[in-house]
Amino acid sequence: MAIIPQTTLFSWENDIENLGDLIRLQRVLQYLPNEALMQKLEQERGKGRDRYPVRAMWNALIAMIVFGHTSYASLLRELSRNVQLRFLCGFDQGPVPGSDNMSQFVAKLQAHETEILELFCRLSQALYDLLPDFGEALALDSKWVWSKANRQSSKKHPDGRSETDAAWGRKDYSGVREDGTTWSKTVSCFGFKTHILVDAKYELPVYFFNTDAAASDVATGEKMLKRLKQERPEILNRCRYWMADKGYDDTDFLLALKDAGIKAIIDKRTMWRTQTEKEVPGYEGMYYSEAGEVFCYGKETGERHSMQPAGYEKERDSLRKRCPVGRYGASCREADTCPYCKNIRIPLETDPRIFTQVDRTSYKWKRLYAKRTAVERVNSRLDVSFGFETRRIRGMKTMNLLTALAFAIMDSLAVVSIQENKKERMRSLVRAA
Numbered sequence: 001m002a003i004i005p006q007t008t009l010f011s012w013e014n015d016i017e018n019l020g021d022l023i024r025l026q027r028v029l030q031y032l033p034n035e036a037l038m039q040k041l042e043q044e045r046g047k048g049r050d051r052y053p054v055r056a057m058w059n060a061l062i063a064m065i066v067f068g069h070t071s072y073a074s075l076l077r078e079l080s081r082n083v084q085l086r087f088l089c090g091f092d093q094g095p096v097p098g099s100d101n102m103s104q105f106v107a108k109l110q111a112h113e114t115e116i117l118e119l120f121c122r123l124s125q126a127l128y129d130l131l132p133d134f135g136e137a138l139a140l141d142s143k144w145v146w147s148k149a150n151r152q153s154s155k156k157h158p159d160g161r162s163e164t165d166a167a168w169g170r171k172d173y174s175g176v177r178e179d180g181t182t183w184s185k186t187v188s189c190f191g192f193k194t195h196i197l198v199d200a201k202y203e204l205p206v207y208f209f210n211t212d213a214a215a216s217d218v219a220t221g222e223k224m225l226k227r228l229k230q231e232r233p234e235i236l237n238r239c240r241y242w243m244a245d246k247g248y249d250d251t252d253f254l255l256a257l258k259d260a261g262i263k264a265i266i267d268k269r270t271m272w273r274t275q276t277e278k279e280v281p282g283y284e285g286m287y288y289s290e291a292g293e294v295f296c297y298g299k300e301t302g303e304r305h306s307m308q309p310a311g312y313e314k315e316r317d318s319l320r321k322r323c324p325v326g327r328y329g330a331s332c333r334e335a336d337t338c339p340y341c342k343n344i345r346i347p348l349e350t351d352p353r354i355f356t357q358v359d360r361t362s363y364k365w366k367r368l369y370a371k372r373t374a375v376e377r378v379n380s381r382l383d384v385s386f387g388f389e390t391r392r393i394r395g396m397k398t399m400n401l402l403t404a405l406a407f408a409i410m411d412s413l414a415v416v417s418i419q420e421n422k423k424e425r426m427r428s429l430v431r432a433a
């Protein structure tokens with residue numbers, strides 16, 4: 001930890017628990033496993049000028065993220081007028097740094113990107129050790145973070161002032177109104193994307209990967225999966241379900257998750273342009289829709305009858321579907337002559353996008369997919385509680401640094417709550433978004 005032990009004139013030095021909202025910052029500073037990084041930074045400074053100590057500068061940077069300051073200037077104004085915050089950071093007996101000093105310190109931290117990422121990984125692993133069911137259900141999504149610039153610089157190499165890493169990203173949305181008319185809109189962003197993998201039960205970050213704003217969600221999802229296999233295989237070993245929206249709907253990605261032993265709960269894009277149904281191979285007169293519904297038409301009446309989900313058969317890698325007449329006692333005039341009044345089996349290879357291990361038409365699929373909103377709440381916390389909604393970032397190195405620290409802070413507050421037997425407060429110490 002980077003707390004600075006020193007004598008102070010303030011009478012409340014031993015009563016820091018009464019500092020109100022600052023308790024969040026105090027707990028983060030006490031728990032973050034950053035001692036090795038602090039010692040390395042102090043060694044690099046050596047016997048040089050130490051007007052603004054490394055630990056105090058680090059604490060101030062953490063305070064900027066914890067309290068959602070979107071600029072160094074905003075943080076420094078708070079330090080100037082808030083004696084309690086200065087005391088907690090370590091500036092109570094010295095001057096407050098300027099924006100240039102903070103920028104220079106952050107530039108030095110960027111050279112230690114590996115150590116910063118290791119902080120987050122250690123805290124994430126601590127949650128795996130503390131919570132037996134942590135990571136069983138994971139949710140993946142991405143969010144944009146705007147750059148300080150509005151266009152990419154023509155310079156080939158970053159110089160700290162020009163934006164060479166950000167890009168323009170675009171998202172197209174469309175739908176159908178209640179009156180049957182269609183609508184569409186396009187939104188864009190110049191900046192970056194952070195792709196976040198979170199625990200769907202506890203709503204805490206597990207892994208992240210940053211790209212420019214133009215990067216494809218599904219391509220990045222595949223890249224994240226490959227990196228997890230190499231860097232943190234324990235995450236995949238515990239994961240049973242992987243939730244994501246339709247931006248990650250891709251046959252190769254679904255099969256990659258399946259090969260990793262994970263059941264994909266991923267919404268599906270509309271890909272059929274003219275067809276509304278296809279015949280199920282091997283079952284004459286049985287059809288399926290792009291939504292995964294399987295049904296037949298009565299030969300005499302022409303009535304449409306939907307088959308009901310009956311589970312996944314691992315040995316045959318198939319979904320079972322059962323006629324509602326046999327399963328629920330529904331009435332059908334042609335039940336006596338229908339060859340499919342019991343079970344049918346549909347191999348997943350028929351269409352891996354439509355037929356997945358958890359039947360898309362089942363209540364189980366809908367219940368699991370509803371947990372995907374956990375990642376949206378983490379995104380919202382990042383925006384509102386940590387200021388990323390209005391924060392402007394220049395360069396991928398700064399993006400990696402600030403997001404890694406934000407996610408490390410989320411997990412550190414959760415770990416300290418669990419260790420204090422206050423599991424229900426795992427997210428309450430970070431202001432609800």
